[in-house]
Amino acid sequence: MSIKRILLDIPRWMQGEAEESDIVLSSRVRLARNMVDLPFPHLMTAAQAETFLQRMAEAVQYVNQDDLISQHGPMVLYRVADITNLERQALVEKHLISPQLATGGQNRGLVISEDEVLSVMINEEDHLRIQCLFAGLQLEAAWQLASSLDDALENRLEFAFQEQEGYLTACPTNVGTGLRASVMMHIPALVMTKQAERILSALGKVGLVVRGIYGEGTQALGNVIQVSNQVTLGQVEGEIVANLTAAVKQIVAQEQLAREALMTNNRIQMADRIGRAFGILGNSHVISSEEAVRLLSDVRLGIDLGFITGLPASVFDQLLVQTRPGYLQVLAGQELDALERDVRRAQLLQSKLRSGDNMPS
Amino acid sequence: MQCERCGERPATVHMTRIMNNKKEQIHLCAQCAREQGELNFEPFSVQSLLAGLLGSGFVYPAFEQKPKPESQPICQNCGTSFADFTHTGRLGCAQCYETFREALNPLLRRIHGSVYHTGKVPRCLGRQVHTRRGLAELQEQLQRFIEREEYEQAAVIRDKIRELKRELSGGDDSEHQKDFA
Ligand SMILES: [Zn+2]
Numbered sequence: 385m386s387i388k389r390i391l392l393d394i395p396r397w398m399q400g401e402a403e404e405s406d407i408v409l410s411s412r413v414r415l416a417r418n419m420v421d422l423p424f425p426h427l428m429t430a431a432q433a434e435t436f437l438q439r440m441a442e443a444v445q446y447v448n449q450d451d452l453i454s455q456h457g458p459m460v461l462y463r464v465a466d467i468t469n470l471e472r473q474a475l476v477e478k479h480l481i482s483p484q485l486a487t488g489g490q491n492r493g494l495v496i497s498e499d500e501v502l503s504v505m506i507n508e509e510d511h512l513r514i515q516c517l518f519a520g521l522q523l524e525a526a527w528q529l530a531s532s533l534d535d536a537l538e539n540r541l542e543f544a545f546q547e548q549e550g551y552l553t554a555c556p557t558n559v560g561t562g563l564r565a566s567v568m569m570h571i572p573a574l575v576m577t578k579q580a581e582r583i584l585s586a587l588g589k590v591g592l593v594v595r596g597i598y599g600e601g602t603q604a605l606g607n608v609i610q611v612s613n614q615v616t617l618g619q620v621e622g623e624i625v626a627n628l629t630a631a632v633k634q635i636v637a638q639e640q641l642a643r644e645a646l647m648t649n650n651r652i653q654m655a656d657r658i659g660r661a662f663g664i665l666g667n668s669h670v671i672s673s674e675e676a677v678r679l680l681s682d683v684r685l686g687i688d689l690g691f692i693t694g695l696p697a698s699v700f701d702q703l704l705v706q707t708r709p710g711y712l713q714v715l716a717g718q719e720l721d722a723l724e725r726d727v728r729r730a731q732l733l734q735s736k737l738r739s740g741d742n743m744p745s
Numbered sequence: 746m747q748c749e750r751c752g753e754r755p756a757t758v759h760m761t762r763i764m765n766n767k768k769e770q771i772h773l774c775a776q777c778a779r780e781q782g783e784l785n786f787e788p789f790s791v792q793s794l795l796a797g798l799l800g801s802g803f804v805y806p807a808f809e810q811k812p813k814p815e816s817q818p819i820c821q822n823c824g825t826s827f828a829d830f831t832h833t834g835r836l837g838c839a840q841c842y843e844t845f846r847e848a849l850n851p852l853l854r855r856i857h858g859s860v861y862h863t864g865k866v867p868r869c870l871g872r873q874v875h876t877r878r879g880l881a882e883l884q885e886q887l888q889r890f891i892e893r894e895e896y897e898q899a900a901v902i903r904d905k906i907r908e909l910k911r912e913l914s915g916g917d918d919s920e921h922q923k924d925f926a
């Protein structure tokens with residue numbers, strides 16, 4: 385499958401319904417691994433990086449024979465150098481690669497399974513970043529599957545490991561398990577009722593990190609946040625994943641309470657806000673990505689609360705990606721200036737949202 | 746130049762932010778610059794956290810000697826010095842961890858609250874590491890029984906320790922086959 389097809393494809397995992405998926409959009413587990421016999425990527429020569437890419441290409445062939453891994457379709461290795469800048473931007477928007485993999489370093493690579501659940505970034509900050517991405521709240525399953533891919537790769541590659549420090553990473557903030565678990569959550573009611581900051585700042589005290597997804601970490605545009613663990617050393621992986629899951633469930637419960645309160649006390653205002661958002665998204669001709677993200681949040685809430693029917697909730701997750709600048713340009717097959725993007729975005733939103741029914745009550 | 750925040754509109758506002766004693770240029774469009782004012786969450790960057798920890802003295806508790814970068818060895822494998830590490834926040838290779846272990850430990854404790862990995866172990870090393878972890882635990886138990894003068898239990902533990910030690914020295918891993926080979 386070409387990288388462009390992967391980009392434009394809506395993966396199966398994004399289309400189904402999963403546990404807590406009205407508030408938790410996705411769960412991700414990432415494992416950092418390095419080779420014992422190579423300097424970390426920022427010190428590798430171009431030749432070493434190239435050799436390692438080739439070793440990974442062989443390892444991928446081997447991993448594809450693994451029963452468990454092959455259930456996710458064959459994994460294919462792409463060289464970042466062969467991917468256009470626009471496609472890289474879109475891969476970042478799809479959360480399949482980091483901005484760092486898209487822009488920095490030499491001889492970087494991306495391995496991705498057909499269903500986009502499993503992926504591996506090569507020669508980013510660490511030699512390997514193994515990733516598993518699931519819909520809804522499924523951190524334990526994501527950890528298990530990422531660990532299986534880790535096991536399969538370990539049969540072909542010798543990873544840097546010390547009994548004391550665990551898996552060794554370029555940055556000591558990742559050492560030990562090398563595990564970063566994160567969930568993306570949509571918490572509009574907590575933001576509307578001004579509880580988000582209080583609840584989220586409490587997470588910092590239990591070793592969790594919160595950031596906004598849209599708006600570069602400073603602001604939770606679209607009311608979408610990412611919660612992840614900070615500590616990677618000293619805890620068992622299952623413990624890290626269970627702690628994060630427990631915290632996420634608490635936020636989910638708080639968000640549900642806030643939604644109930646809004647429905648009890650401010651039903652008509654909610655119907656109005658959602659109806660307006662739906663109206664603008666379905667009828668605008670020029671719309672910026674920020675406005676789109678903000679209104680999409682209202683529409684998603686409208687679907688969750690039953691104000692909007694006839695649209696699957698996952699349309700929100702999909703449109704969050706599809707209305708991003710890189711994605712729109714890959715879809716168009718050409719570079720677009722800001723106005724052209726705003727026009728195409730409006731067209732896309734019209735076509736996707738007109739099929740739904742707004743039933744304000 | 747495009748706005749760094751939205752990547753959509755041209756950057757017209759150029760700001761300098763000082764974070765952890767490091768100057769940082771920020772280029773934003775007018776709309777994003779306005780919205781920067783209404784920050785909801787603290788921006789978080791692992792690199793800046795690390796730079797902050799390394800830069801300030803409080804990484805190293807008073808009772809611990811703060812390592813002087815110039816007195817630290819240089820990694821024989823990759824040539825990284827401790828000063829390089831404090832600049833970039835990144836180590837150069839696997840061997841760096843051994844080379845700088847003494848200086849890294851207080852930092853790891855600060856970041857993670859621990860300096861010992863307890864999680865997954867590569868399968869090729871798995872059994873030995875698990876045996877050693879078990880051994881360390883038993884030795885602690887033994888110490889506790891001896892302190893409480895519960896010599897009967899202590900003797901049981903001592904036997905178990907002997908058994909594990911025998912396994913570690915003479916035990917081979919040949920029956921620990923890889924599942925795939
Ligand atoms: Zn902007």
Ligand SMILES: [Zn+2]
Binds near residue numbers: 820821822823840
């Ligand atoms: Zn080194």
